[in-house]
Amino acid sequence: MKEFFPEIQDGIPYGGPDSKNPLAFKYYEPNRVVGKKSMGDHLRFSVAYWHTFKGTGADPFGAGTFDRPWNRGKTPMGQAENTLRAAFEFCQKLGVSHYCFHDLDLAPEGETFSESCRNLEAMVKMAKQLQDDTGIKLLWGTANLFSHPRYAHGAATNPDAHVFSYAAAQVKNAMAATRELGGENYVFWGGREGYETLLNTDMKREQEQMARFFHMAVDYARQIGFEGQFLIEPKPKEPTKHQYDFDAATVLGFLGAYDLWDHFKLNIEANHATLAGHSFEHDLTLASMNGKLGSIDANAGDTLLGWDTDQFSTDPAICARAMLVVLAQGGLGKGGLNFDAKPRRGSFDPMDLFYAHISGMDAFARGLLTAHQIMEDGILDNFIKERYASYSEGMGKQIMSGDATFETLEKWIMEKGEPVRVSGRQEMLESIFMSYC
Ligand code: XUL
Ligand code: CO
Numbered sequence: 001m002k003e004f005f006p007e008i009q010d011g012i013p014y015g016g017p018d019s020k021n022p023l024a025f026k027y028y029e030p031n032r033v034v035g036k037k038s039m040g041d042h043l044r045f046s047v048a049y050w051h052t053f054k055g056t057g058a059d060p061f062g063a064g065t066f067d068r069p070w071n072r073g074k075t076p077m078g079q080a081e082n083t084l085r086a087a088f089e090f091c092q093k094l095g096v097s098h099y100c101f102h103d104l105d106l107a108p109e110g111e112t113f114s115e116s117c118r119n120l121e122a123m124v125k126m127a128k129q130l131q132d133d134t135g136i137k138l139l140w141g142t143a144n145l146f147s148h149p150r151y152a153h154g155a156a157t158n159p160d161a162h163v164f165s166y167a168a169a170q171v172k173n174a175m176a177a178t179r180e181l182g183g184e185n186y187v188f189w190g191g192r193e194g195y196e197t198l199l200n201t202d203m204k205r206e207q208e209q210m211a212r213f214f215h216m217a218v219d220y221a222r223q224i225g226f227e228g229q230f231l232i233e234p235k236p237k238e239p240t241k242h243q244y245d246f247d248a249a250t251v252l253g254f255l256g257a258y259d260l261w262d263h264f265k266l267n268i269e270a271n272h273a274t275l276a277g278h279s280f281e282h283d284l285t286l287a288s289m290n291g292k293l294g295s296i297d298a299n300a301g302d303t304l305l306g307w308d309t310d311q312f313s314t315d316p317a318i319c320a321r322a323m324l325v326v327l328a329q330g331g332l333g334k335g336g337l338n339f340d341a342k343p344r345r346g347s348f349d350p351m352d353l354f355y356a357h358i359s360g361m362d363a364f365a366r367g368l369l370t371a372h373q374i375m376e377d378g379i380l381d382n383f384i385k386e387r388y389a390s391y392s393e394g395m396g397k398q399i400m401s402g403d404a405t406f407e408t409l410e411k412w413i414m415e416k417g418e419p420v421r422v423s424g425r426q427e428m429l430e431s432i433f434m435s436y437c
Contacts, residue, residue: 004070004086007351008093012358022355028365030095034372037331042368044336045361046098046139048297049105051310051342052353053087065348076108080123088130094357098139100187100338103174104147113166117173124177131181139185139336140231140267140295141178143171146191146239156213157193157206157244164209171213172220179226184334185295186226187267188214189233194240207244211258218263229334231267231294234283236276238308247276248286265294269340270322271301271308281321288329295335296322298364312341312360317437319367320374327371337364370436379432383425 008023015024030040054071056064070086073079084106091099106127107119131137145155145167153159155167178186193210195201217230232255236246245251248266255261266287273283287293300313313319326332339360343352374380390396395412398404 002085004089005093005350005354008354011093011095012354023358025358025365026362027369028358028361030097034368035327039365039368040097042326042331043361043364044098044139044332045096045298045364046100046336046338047087047091047094047096047357048338048340049087049099049101051340052090052357053083054105055342057345057348059345062345065345066343067348067350069350077119077122080107080119081126084123084126084130088134088136090353091136092134094354094361096136096357096361098137098336098338100138100140100142100340102142102144103170103177104144106177109148113169116170120173120177124180127181138178138181138183139338140187140228141174141181141183142187142189143167143174144191145170151192154192154194154206154240155190156210157190158209159202159206164213168213168216171217175217175220175226176224178228179224183228184336185229185231185267186217186221187231187233187295188217189235189267190243190245192239193245194237194243196241207254208258210244211254211260214258214260214264218260229294230264231335232264233267233269233272233297234276235269235272235308238275247273247278248283248292252286252290252292265292265335267295267297267335267338268293269297269299270313270318271299271310271340272297274301274303275306275308279321280318281325284322284325288325293325293329293332293335295332296326296337297340298322298337298360299339299341310341312339312343312356313363314359316363316366316370317434319363320370320433320437321367323364323367323371324374327368327375374433374436380429383429387422 013024014029015021015026017026019026028039030038032039034042053068055066057066058064070082071079073082087099103120107116107123110116110119145151150163150166151158156164158164175186190210195203195206221230232245232251234245234247234251235243237243248268251266255264268283268287270280273280276283284293298313300311300315300318302309302311339357341356341360343356347356391400395404
């Protein structure tokens with residue numbers, strides 16, 4: 001059978017931190033035990049089908065540049081089969097355990113809805129065989145409800161119920177495909193669920209429609225016995241001016257307001273958090289502290305650019321901050337680290353996909369090691385515990401147990417007077433943190 005990556009024959013070796021070989025791992029050793037689990041189990045890396053195999057390198061100013069021999073073929077289904085073979089060859093040679101897809105990454109859209117369904121069924125059959133042959137697993141599936149012109153005004157939030165119904169039919173099939181392939185999660189990223197202008201938009205109605213859509217998804221999952229975790233992926237803008245799933249806080253508020261809290265967790269993407277004006281670790285922490293951090297889209301933006309550049313993370317300090325949140329909650333469970341990331345337009349050679357993923361995997365592996373050591377030593381944790389210690393005793397304890405009132409606190413302040421000011425020690429903590437990186 002034709003090989004798409006003949007330059008790599010024996011997988012990617014481990015070269016260690018001193019290696020200068022860009023085709024060797026410096027930190028990622030899947031079987032190395034860190035704490036109670038192997039690195040592979042901590043990180044559960046996944047390759048994103050849409051960027052890595054279907055991305056073209058096109059941007060608003062120019063055509064695609066990526067050289068992707070697998071995207072050639074006599075028919076759309078022939079191309080799809082070649083792409084699937086390339087995907088499993090790549091994942092196997094790279095040594096990642098998981099992949100993720102949209103329905104339309106895997107199978108081409110047909111002339112009719114039923115032809116699209118048949119295409120997807122055929123590709124799922126082939127994917128199942130390749131999963132069995134290689135042991136590579138599906139981290140999550142999703143439906144592309146944003147590319148086709150029918151979704152120009154949204155999918156579930158579309159003003160036309162006909163479009164809502166089309167989206168529902170599409171998700172029904174994408175969810176069934178995910179279940180068939182043993183997908184551990186199903187993701188909802190609201191690609192065009194938002195608005196451009198309130199002059200033509202009933203925001204309340206659109207959000208009610210979105211809630212109905214999610215309730216139907218929950219019902220259908222129950223009906224077909226899909227046991228994967230449902231994840232919503234927040235993003236503040238792009239493609240629409242204002243996306244309804246703006247950030248972790250907004251999505252959590254929505255889940256609570258529409259009686260969906262128990263059915264969803266979040267898939268936090270680094271570049272989406274930064275687009276929302278947050279740090280990556282902010283949105284991770286917000287999701288995690290609510291018991292809702294389910295999975296991660298592991299990428300990075302560019303601080304000089306205000307859009308979703310979807311770059312591979314190369315900053316071990318940011319990765320360490322992220323892994324601190326993951327370790328503190330005891331891991332990602334069914335989730336993983338999905339590289340929702342692409343090489344730059346000028347990096348058009350298939351080999352660039354290896355360089356990109358290897359450096360992304362190393363950045364997070366190094367982040368994991370750093371975070372683990374920080375947790376083991378406990379210096380930063382102890383500082384935070386100590387900072388709030390006044391709530392564990394005396395009046396602080398009464399405040400938290402509900403025994404204090406404004407009146408008792410006023411009386412207490414009359415006696416005690418002015419509090420002693422304590423430094424937040426930010427620079428000292430930054431210096432300690434950096435000493436681990
Ligand atoms: C878009 C994005 C998507 C989702 C899946 O910004 O992140 O690729 O991850 O639909
Ligand atoms: Co994403």
